[in-house]
Amino acid sequence: MAYRDEVLFEEKVFKDPVHRYIHVRDRVIWDLIGTREFQRLRRIKQLGTSFLTFHGAEHSRFNHSLGVYEIVRRILTNFKDQPNWNHEERLLSLTAALLHDLGHGPYSHSFEKVFNLNHEEFTKQMILGDTEINAVLSRVSDEFPQQVADVINQTYHDKLVVSLISSQIDADRMDYLQRDAYFTGVTYGHFDMERILRVMRPLNEQVxxxxxxxxxxxxxxxxxxxxxxxxxxxxxSRSAEVILSRILHRAKQLNHEGYQFKQEPTHFLSFFKEDVSLNDYINLDETIVMYYFQMWIDEDDPILSDLCARFTNRRLFKYVDFDSEEDPNAFEELKALFEAVGINTDYYLIVDSSTDLPYDFYRPGEESMRVPIYLLKSDQSLQELSGASEIVESISGKKRTDHKLYFPADIIKQLPNDDQKTRIKQLLGMKPNI
Structure with a gap:
């Protein structure tokens, strides 16, 4: 029997709080789960710094990756006898679902911004490079690793396969919404996934x-x-992410200035140089990062020491609603006042903005990378979702942005009671008696 068709003697199951059980019967999938690169995902949190806000949010990208695989497995079980579905794409779809987040690093998005990295590029390297993952995939066929990489990169010729993990209603989103809701303890992310899976149909280039x-x-x-x-x-959570980002920036800056660390940042050196090998990347996970953060609390540099203590011990920055572009004069005045009282604005006065577009569809004359969700009507015609749903239409194409200004309220409280402190508090909207 060809390796791609091998099944385990007995089905393996993972007990899962979201999907109850995750079922594995394919030898290829089981072998991939056991690789060094996939097991590394146990040491990367799914929600980054959110555990400092929601204490239950300790789940990993390993959990999520298994969940996405399981949803795709269930979708394909329902597709088994459907027209327009090529059963030969089954293993490829399951594999891409399992490996779609393989290249995420520690505290992924903050890390990428500071060190100019791209987790999608590292996903590709782990799939195509000299790795245990590649060794398993290559046993299926010489072309299989590239096919998996193409699906994840959304360049595979069969767009239906791509849409299973990369669309506006895909297995990736369906898992992380439910999983993140479960571990954060909120009710927002719950929806009737079983109903959605039952009414999904394969059609040409998308579900x-x-x-x-x-x-x-x-x-x-x-x-x-x-x-x-x-x-x-x-x-x-964004406050914690701001501090995390500033820690990494400070360590990088100190290294460039020739600062002698008490705890030599061995695992970070190639990141500081922005010359990161695949092995360097795989070896740096969140357990290693937190080790350095704890050690750097004892560094002589007061900024690095303070920021690491804040992150480690959850002494976060306070925040106010603030758009620096809307009121640039106030922001420049704040910066000048902070510098005048000895507070470094590069590390202690940070504007952070978040933007989301919940659903979108193509409009003539506008650029949109998002393929809309289509409803299959009883006469087999298609209707774009927002054209049938007033609820979805009300939020379609509506981008929402939120601006926050983060600052160390504890340091401001300790300033001498003078005009500068009073003005800083006025600009930040802090209560006079604080």
Missing amino acids: VVKASGMHAVEDYIMSRYQMYWQVYFHPV
Whole structure:
């Protein structure tokens, strides 16, 4: 029997709090889960700094990746006898679902910004490079690793396969909304996934949904909208992310200046130089990052020491609603006042903005990379979702942006009671008696 067709003697199951059980019967999938690169995802949190806001949010990208695989497995079980579905794409779809987040690094998005990295590029390298993952994929066929990479990169010729993990209603989103809601303890991310899976149909280049399932899809869209503003963009989590980013910037700057660290940042050196090998990347996970943060609390540099203590011990920055472009004079005055009292604005006065577009569809004359969700009507014609749903239409194409200004309220409180302190507090909207 060819390796791609091998099944385990006995089905393996993972007990899962979201999907109850995750089922693995394919030898290829089981072997991929056991690789060094995939096991590394156990040490990368799914929600980055959100655990400092929602204490249950300790789940990993390993959990999520298994969940996406399981949803695709269930979708393909329902597609088994459907026209327009090529059963030969089954293993490729399952594999791409499992590996879609393989290249995420520690505290992924902050890390990428500071060190000019791209997790999608590292996903590709892990799939195509000299790795245990590649060794497993290459046993299927010489072309299989590239095919998997193409699906994840959204360049694979069969767009239906791509849409299973990369669309406005895909297995990736359906898992992370439910999983993140479960571990954060909120109710926003719950929707009737079983109903959606039952009404999904393969059609040409994407998955469509039977019109009878429209209300379940509405619930899914609104769940996503609420999760972004109540969980993913929570201002306290963003405060922690701001501090995390400043720590990495400070360590990078100190290294460039020739600062002698008490705890030599061995695992970071190639990142500081922005010359990161695949092995360097794989070896740096969140357990290693947190080790350095704890050690750097004892560094002589007061900024690095303070920021690391803040992140480690959850002494976060306070925040106010503030758009520096809307009121540039106030922001420049604040910067001048901070510098005058000895507070470094590069590290202690940070504007952070979050933007989300909950659902979109193509409009003539406008550029949009988003393929809309289509409803399959009883006469087999298609209707774009927002054209049938007033709920979805009300938020379609409407980008929402939130601006926050982060600052160390504890340092400001300790300033001498003079005109500068009074003016700083006025600009930040702090109560006079604080």
